[in-house]
Amino acid sequence: MKKCVFFDRDGIINRSPGPGYVEKWEDLHIQDEFVESLKVAIAHGYVGIMISNQQCVGKGIVDKDYLEGMHDKLQKKLKEEFGCELLDMYYCPHLADAGCECRKPLPGMILAAAEKHDIDLKSSFMVGDREGDVVTGKAAGCRTILVSKDIKDCDADYCVESIDGLAEILEKALI
Numbered sequence: 001m002k003k004c005v006f007f008d009r010d011g012i013i014n015r016s017p018g019p020g021y022v023e024k025w026e027d028l029h030i031q032d033e034f035v036e037s038l039k040v041a042i043a044h045g046y047v048g049i050m051i052s053n054q055q056c057v058g059k060g061i062v063d064k065d066y067l068e069g070m071h072d073k074l075q076k077k078l079k080e081e082f083g084c085e086l087l088d089m090y091y092c093p094h095l096a097d098a099g100c101e102c103r104k105p106l107p108g109m110i111l112a113a114a115e116k117h118d119i120d121l122k123s124s125f126m127v128g129d130r131e132g133d134v135v136t137g138k139a140a141g142c143r144t145i146l147v148s149k150d151i152k153d154c155d156a157d158y159c160v161e162s163i164d165g166l167a168e169i170l171e172k173a174l175i
Contacts, residue, residue, distance in 0.1 A: 057093035
């Protein structure tokens, strides 16, 4: 079975757009610290998978095909410019009140990825910048890493105040 580090997109893979959404490719800025963290995961025998809520699709702000094109470009850039890649990318396009099983903090996307890619969830991690990401990871049976300035009441297995420290935490946590 594979070991995986599941990465949230906005705020971890790319700079957070703040309020609102990444609506076009030009606004999706891959964080160097994410690339470094993905390379650490790969070096330790883990695969990386993106897990992201993207209700901008359900709201009609971003077209599903355009979003998937952005994700294809993201994967291509990771491979061609940085020499690494994600095994897969999952996103929930539904509105927050849609009642779907895939929207974080429910573990549906992680469970689907685990089934498709034969992933050992107990040996895997969910990395995110919100408490909902921690809830998602724990619900799926993963260990969790929260990247947030507000870590005083952190329920994650590991907490780091900035993405600058994520690769270091992964070096210590991944065995």
